[in-house]
Amino acid sequence: MRDISLHPGENVDDLMFKGLRIIQNRTGFRFGMDAVLLAGFAHGRGARVLDLGTGTGVIPLLMAGAQPASRFTALEIQPDMADMAQRSVALNGLEERIRVVCGDLLQYRQLLEREQYDTVTCNPPYTRADEGSASQQESQAVARHEQSCTLEDVARAGYYALRYGGHMALIIRAQRTVDILDTLRREKLEPKRARLVCPRQGAVPNLLLVEAIKHARPGLAWEAPLTVNGPDGTYTPEMRAIYHMEDENG
Amino acid sequence: MRDISLHPGENVDDLMFKGLRIIQNRTGFRFGMDAVLLAGFAHGRGARVLDLGTGTGVIPLLMAGAQPASRFTALEIQPDMADMAQRSVALNGLEERIRVVCGDLLQYRQLLEREQYDTVTCNPPYTRADEGSASQQESQAVARHEQSCTLEDVARAGYYALRYGGHMALIIRAQRTVDILDTLRREKLEPKRARLVCPRQGAVPNLLLVEAIKHARPGLAWEAPLTVNGPDGTYTPEMRAIYHMEDENG
Numbered sequence A, B: 001m002r003d004i005s006l007h008p009g010e011n012v013d014d015l016m017f018k019g020l021r022i023i024q025n026r027t028g029f030r031f032g033m034d035a036v037l038l039a040g041f042a043h044g045r046g047a048r049v050l051d052l053g054t055g056t057g058v059i060p061l062l063m064a065g066a067q068p069a070s071r072f073t074a075l076e077i078q079p080d081m082a083d084m085a086q087r088s089v090a091l092n093g094l095e096e097r098i099r100v101v102c103g104d105l106l107q108y109r110q111l112l113e114r115e116q117y118d119t120v121t122c123n124p125p126y127t128r129a130d131e132g133s134a135s136q137q138e139s140q141a142v143a144r145h146e147q148s149c150t151l152e153d154v155a156r157a158g159y160y161a162l163r164y165g166g167h168m169a170l171i172i173r174a175q176r177t178v179d180i181l182d183t184l185r186r187e188k189l190e191p192k193r194a195r196l197v198c199p200r201q202g203a204v205p206n207l208l209l210v211e212a213i214k215h216a217r218p219g220l221a222w223e224a225p226l227t228v229n230g231p232d233g234t235y236t237p238e239m240r241a242i243y244h245m246e247d248e249n250g
Helices: A033-041 A059-067 A079-091 A104-112 A140-144 A150-162 A176-185 A237-241 B034-043 B059-067 B079-091 B105-113 B138-146 B151-161 B174-186 B237-242
Strands: A012-016 A019-027 A048-051 A072-075 A098-103 A115-120 A161-171 A189-200 A207-214 A227-228 B010-014 B022-025 B046-053 B070-075 B098-102 B115-121 B160-174 B189-200 B206-214 B224-231
Touching: A019 A079, A019 A207, A033 A059, A033 A115, A033 A161, A033 A207, A033 A237, A048 A059, A048 A150, A059 A072, A059 A098, A059 B105, A072 A079, A104 A150, A115 A150, A150 A161, A150 A176, A150 A189, A150 B022, A161 A176, A176 A189, A176 A207, A176 B174, A176 B189, A189 B174, A227 A237, B022 B079, B022 B105, B034 B059, B034 B115, B034 B160, B034 B206, B034 B237, B046 B059, B046 B151, B059 B098, B070 B079, B079 B098, B079 B105, B105 B151, B115 B151, B151 B174, B151 B189, B160 B174, B174 B206
Parallel strands: A048 A072, A048 A115, A072 A098, A115 A161, A189 A227, B046 B070, B046 B115, B070 B098, B115 B160, B189 B224
Antiparallel strands: A012 A019, A161 A207, A189 A207, B010 B022, B160 B206, B189 B206
């Protein structure tokens, strides 16, 4: 293990995939299933990938493991999170492939190269700016609540960064389906592939994965809904594959 | 059976629900599973229901059976189809409850009462006006292809007819998800409830049911995906319930 400094309250967690590790706070914002689902769904085509609002950097870290030929830019507004992501990149020896940029995506024209990316990923704030209350700790509030940017801001930054025909992949609460599809289309990122995520068979979907293509024609291909847990409460085989878990009986 | 005249090529088919019957052409447009799914999904709240592009009238006939207290207006552009629907209404003795109107929904201001309906249903043309070729027979072409009206036309007519807070329910090919959600929101009919229909467990969804509420706030509640066929190729229990089939083993 490289000599990477940990700040008080931080842990090194095993991503259980290609030996990758990530630095996280024990109590603050920690990556969740949504980030893993998005990394699996995006399977970023192409050589250059941008992650907007990368947080601890989990999405580029997982995608770097899955796509050894790709290079990543990871944009994060919160300096402490960007610093943590940068140290995770170093911890994994991925400095050549993942570049962490600390900045506000509203400044995308200054921060990003125009039309240079094949894929943009984003796990945007889950709650509309006009609903609910801002949550506990500031870092969690920024990550979970639409206070630093809206879906429109995310789409505009993605549009700017993507090459013609490039892909933008997002995950969002299913109840915001209309918001995300409508915003993407308005920003000339046409939704082309989507998938609902259901906690259990026969349960109400709670998350939506969607991939849009810059300047594509209309027409959305739904994938079969993804079921997270089987009847016994453990991950379904498909979820185990997304989490890159080995089959213990295999 | 009442003395209702049948035209050459027409049959009386049993709707297998509350003794209802319907007149259809043996070879022309015949109602499909989509109409039955929509009638089941809409379960039209309220006393007054409007069906736009009713075809043979299958949706108001099925809903009249399920909601004995509701009254229906059934609008159809094709005179031969409207006439067939009118004769089916008479055949079932529903003249007091279902009014068939022959006219073009683009003329909604002349044909419909404003803000008088609790629920509007529509099984709109499946294909975008700008894609594919018009099909064989004219009556099938009008029913299946967006040549007489667009989704926007349908939404505008629905908006005009619905009272404040009224519901509009539609079924559409799943690949047109963005078109329908986007159009409804733009026309102030906010999508509030949706359901994907999958032919089999684990299969790609091919139909979308959606219900919008006039002037509602954003926020879409997905229902669990509906699976049509079980592993043995017969209807799932839920589909049997939608088709009002008695359980033969029950």
